[in-house]
Amino acid sequence: MFERRRERARAAEEFLRGTQTPRAPQPLRDFGLQRIVARATTAGEAAKERRYLRHPARLRRAVLIPVFTLLVMTVGTSGLYAASAGALPGSPLYGSKIFFERARLAFTPSPSSDAGLEMEYCQRRMRELQEMLRGGGPRDWERWLKEYRRNLSRADSLLESIPEAESRSLSLRFESTLSEQLRFMEETLAAGAPDEILPFLEEAYMECHGRMMRARARCGMEGGGGSREQEGEPGGPGGGGTGYPQRQEYPSSPGGCTEYPDSGCSWSNHPTVPEGEPDRVDASPQEAEGTMSGDTGNRLGCGPTGVEEGDQESTHGPFPGRHVGM
Amino acid sequence: MESLEELARRTAEGDLEAFGAIYRTLLDPLYGYFFWNLSSGAEAEDLTEEVFLRCLVHIGKYDPGKAPFRAWVFRIARNLLVDHLRRSARREAKKAREMEGHEETPPGEDLEEEERRRAVREALRELPPTQRQVVIMKYFTGMNNAEVASALGKSEGAVNAIQHRALRKLGDVLVRRGWGE
Numbered sequence: 400m401f402e403r404r405r406e407r408a409r410a411a412e413e414f415l416r417g418t419q420t421p422r423a424p425q426p427l428r429d430f431g432l433q434r435i436v437a438r439a440t441t442a443g444e445a446a447k448e449r450r451y452l453r454h455p456a457r458l459r460r461a462v463l464i465p466v467f468t469l470l471v472m473t474v475g476t477s478g479l480y481a482a483s484a485g486a487l488p489g490s491p492l493y494g495s496k497i498f499f500e501r502a503r504l505a506f507t508p509s510p511s512s513d514a515g516l517e518m519e520y521c522q523r524r525m526r527e528l529q530e531m532l533r534g535g536g537p538r539d540w541e542r543w544l545k546e547y548r549r550n551l552s553r554a555d556s557l558l559e560s561i562p563e564a565e566s567r568s569l570s571l572r573f574e575s576t577l578s579e580q581l582r583f584m585e586e587t588l589a590a591g592a593p594d595e596i597l598p599f600l601e602e603a604y605m606e607c608h609g610r611m612m613r614a615r616a617r618c619g620m621e622g623g624g625g626s627r628e629q630e631g632e633p634g635g636p637g638g639g640g641t642g643y644p645q646r647q648e649y650p651s652s653p654g655g656c657t658e659y660p661d662s663g664c665s666w667s668n669h670p671t672v673p674e675g676e677p678d679r680v681d682a683s684p685q686e687a688e689g690t691m692s693g694d695t696g697n698r699l700g701c702g703p704t705g706v707e708e709g710d711q712e713s714t715h716g717p718f719p720g721r722h723v724g725m
Numbered sequence: 726m727e728s729l730e731e732l733a734r735r736t737a738e739g740d741l742e743a744f745g746a747i748y749r750t751l752l753d754p755l756y757g758y759f760f761w762n763l764s765s766g767a768e769a770e771d772l773t774e775e776v777f778l779r780c781l782v783h784i785g786k787y788d789p790g791k792a793p794f795r796a797w798v799f800r801i802a803r804n805l806l807v808d809h810l811r812r813s814a815r816r817e818a819k820k821a822r823e824m825e826g827h828e829e830t831p832p833g834e835d836l837e838e839e840e841r842r843r844a845v846r847e848a849l850r851e852l853p854p855t856q857r858q859v860v861i862m863k864y865f866t867g868m869n870n871a872e873v874a875s876a877l878g879k880s881e882g883a884v885n886a887i888q889h890r891a892l893r894k895l896g897d898v899l900v901r902r903g904w905g906e
Contacts, residue, residue, distance in 0.1 A: 404893050404896065404897070405893075406896075407893065407896025407897060407899075407900055408889065408892035408893040408895070408896045409892075409896075410896055410899070411848075411892050411893075411895040411896035411899055412864075412892050414841075414845070414895075414899060414904065415845065415860065415864040415865075415895070416864060417841075418838075418841050418842060418845050418864075419838060419842075420753070420756075420757035420760060420761070420865045421756075421757070421760060421766075422753050422756070423752045423753050423755075423756035423770070423773065424756075424766070424770060427752070427756070427770050427773065427774065428752065431748070431752070431773075431774055431777070432744075432745055432748050432777075434774065435748075435774060435777045435778050435781060436741060436744075436781070438778050439778055439781040439782050442778060442782050
């Protein structure tokens, strides 16, 4: 049995040896080598790349570099945003602040959101004004005015472009905001703003006043009254846009502090100085009896009732008692 | 004639002529290896080309001190075959059933040779995988026991024993199928 199996194994071996293996097909014989060499060139490159990434340190580097770059960019952008938030015109970071403001506008979903944001930026400009008035460091008043005008103009034109139903409530808000801003600027002027910033303040005042009047017209409000009248405060700036009186007419703010409402030190907390009050140190008796007479609260005299005929015929232009060069 | 190891060294240095010589020497044995392991000639052709491609790309890694070049190439071939069979196990089984009795035969072959090949193929299918590899490498690719052992990662003694067991089993199968005694 065992011998028989050995015989069979030997026979099987003979059988295998006698069996011919077919040769490789002719196409493979003729063109295979060329094809392989061509493929090896690209495969070699790919293998090199795979080998490069198979190295743990290289793989880590390939993953970590983009992640780290992204992280640095995110942190850098956030840091710049945070650092520029309190920048004032004239500061190197002010440009970034304006850039972020404009970038944010690009992500708003609707024109009404844009308008709301522009209003918010107008408020920011007022806070900047307040900070700049507090003094210290180089201040770029021209830049400030440019940005303020731009915000006002953008907000105004956006309110024009949105549907009336939506526009009305926003215009009311805009009017109220501008009314507060006008009052703040009045206070500032009354407190005795430095000469070099007066032209800018006056420009800002005029622009703000013009936009407020347009907002009022959009709401169907009477041009001379304004929100302050509605609130029981007669007069108010912009009543006809006739300008404001000499700054000598204004008393200094109590404690020398002229605060913008948003800043936490509300202007409405300041006591209104009634006409002819003894502590009005700057007001001459003539002024007290003339421009301010019978115009409680309308210290600017820019409302229709606060302007004496003939006052505007002077060489002072829209700002009585002062040449503005306009 | 230069040894395969010397040709491999020259190829690693960028001599494509040397690789051409390797190609001409190993083309038929490699094709034969896949021919007897697979039922499709087209697949055997593709895998042969793939082996040479890998061989050329990785020839820089070949170390003559560790294994004969032929064994190194057949190790690549075996790994490729295992991957190929694993990937297409189901497809392969179905195909094998379909191909049963009508395997691809190169045109112009005589009938007896065709019958003989079919008998060997069927007999090889009845062998366990390692025995089949040893038989194919030893009798159809012209490798010696040392090269087979190196290609399969076994000792020469083990390969010898596997070969004897495989031949005894093949003898039984061939007799059963009417090819002996």
